[in-house]
Amino acid sequence: xxxxxxxxxxxxxxxxxxxxxxxxxxxxxxxxxxxxxxxxxxxxxxxxxxxxxxxxxxxxxxxxxxxxxxxxxxxxxxxxxxxx
Numbered sequence: 916x917x918x919x920x921x922x923x924x925x926x927x928x929x930x931x932x933x934x935x936x937x938x939x940x941x942x943x944x945x946x947x948x949x950x951x952x953x954x955x956x957x958x959x960x961x962x963x964x965x966x967x968x969x970x971x972x973x974x975x976x977x978x979x980x981x982x983x984x985x986x987x988x989x990x991x992x993x994x995x996x997x998x999x
Contacts, residue, residue, distance in 0.1 A: 920980045927972050937968055941991035944968065952995040964995040 928946075931937050931953060936945035944965060945951030948958050953965040961969060967990040974985045 920976050922973050922976045924969060924972065927969065939968060939971070939990045941989060944990070944995065949996065949998040952997055956996055956998075962995040963993040964990045967993045 927937075931944075931946045936943045936951070937953070944953040946953055948954065949956060953961055953968070955962050955965075967988050971987045971990070974987050977983050977985055
């Protein structure tokens with residue numbers, strides 16, 4: 916169906932692991948447990964910052980697939996978890 920888009924979140928997670936993290940302009944996150952900022956302390960679910968990066972990927976695909984102009988969010992405005 917030409918009216919549907921598939922967002923490859925698995926590719927985003929691969930980028931997170933292969934590239935050692937994802938830069939988002941005002942900072943970056945990594946996949947490292949409890950210190951990377953992308954995953955919450957359960958090690959499975961993203962933090963609010965991680966979810967905002969996923970949301971930006973969805974927005975990017977919507978904008979490209981439908982010639983839209985949905986604004987991305989700044990992941991730096993969303994909390995994360997960093998244990999030292």
